[in-house]
Amino acid sequence: MPAAGYRGRFAPSPTGDLHLGSLLAAVASYLEARCRGGEWLVRIEDLDPPRTVPGAEGRILGVLAAHGFEWDGPVWRQSERQAVYETAFGQLREAGLIYPCACSRKEVASIARAGVDGPVYPGTCRHGLLAGRMSRAWRLHVDAGCVAFDDAVQGVCKQDLATDVGDFVIKRADGLFAYQLAVVVDDALQGVTDVVRGADLLDSTPRQCHLQQCLGIVPVRYAHVPVLANEHGEKLSKQTLASPLQPEHAALNLWLALCYLGQCPPATLAQGTVADCWQWARAHWSLDRVPRQRSVVWQSDVGMDMRCDLTNDRD
Ligand SMILES: [Zn+2]
Structure with a gap:
């Protein structure tokens, strides 16, 4: 167990690049861990070699670093376990x-x-x-x-x-x-206490709870944040042609993620630095403000309330 009693993680699959939907889960798990004085790990879920895209892991870690994420300890890979x-x-x-x-x-x-x-x-x-x-x-x-x-x-x-x-x-x-x-095995062996991830995994959580029981593992706490979906209710993914996160728009991406997570960040942050975003986010983060929904609809057009003050172009 970590000294602080809280250890979270982000566990992407290297089946493609991170997109804005992936960022919601990363931001929520990171802020929840840091605001509780806990640790935050990154684990690469490359369990399925045929689905692993060459170079994706390096790009994922590079994009996380460019967005200001700092993880504790070494990155674990499921393929090595x-x-x-x-x-x-x-x-x-x-x-x-x-x-x-x-x-x-x-x-x-x-x-x-x-x-x-x-x-x-x-x-x-x-x-x-x-x-x-x-x-x-x-x-x-x-x-x-x-x-x-x-x-x-x-x-x-x-x-x-x-x-x-x-x-x-x-x-x-x-x-x-x-x-x-x-x-389930990795979370237990890594001492993870709290899993904050996308609600697309909500339906598989009871299977994981059952497995924890079968293996005599202490249950973790769960928080499933909404996934970003298009207007047809389809999760943003490589299959739905979600665009990869651009490191040069890191502050804007973080600001958007905070908006979708119900945190209502000030519009000026979108044009600030990555450090400004995290400073504001760590001072204001509240899991209670995250929409209690399985998905939120991604708005590709500027004009919705939360983006009304956005002046710089995403391109
Ligand atoms: Zn059978």
Whole structure:
């Protein structure tokens, strides 16, 4: 445990460049950690080598530094931590909490009903593989009943894993460990006490709470801040053509992030320095002002109230 009793983190995937949506989660987790006198770590979630974009990690760290973020300790990479996930996997296997599954994604999709995050696994292999079937993935047993946690932004969240998700994959058919396992193990081993991240991960949090329990890990506290979405409700991402953060507009980017996070920074900050932005933000940050929504709509046009005093051009 850190001396200050608070350790936060930002954990981007190097599948592309950071955009304004990613900045919201980074700013919120950073300010919450610093304003509580805590530490703030950066972890690269490169668990899935085929999705890793060459050079993205370097650009992410460079953009964070250009925006004035200062992280504590070394940057961890999930790609270097397979042995640790293997140990956790062994612990779950030893405890009889996981089982091999022979079903392909297509087979599951053809018989399962839709859940909160894809099809609900119907439990086909729960009591053993059918004759002649080969194990592909490993799944974790879930029990009926609600998993609940009190999110610092979104309030009390509940999910019945058995009906909303089903037994979920811990080790994938391609041999890679699932995100759910890696994130829980890493947060525990890094001594993270508080996870502040985008609300797109709200629905996977009950799976992580369940895994913490299965592994005997002390639960972390969660705060899920809204993600930036376009007018169709789609999260800003590489797929929705969100533009990469430009370091030369760092102060403006930080100011925009603070606006979307409900902090109402003065308009003059948008034209100030990065240091001015952080100084104001650290003096005024309040998690209570963050909109209690899963998403906020990204306004590409100048003219909305919070940008009405903006005079310099984003280009
Ligand atoms: Zn199966």
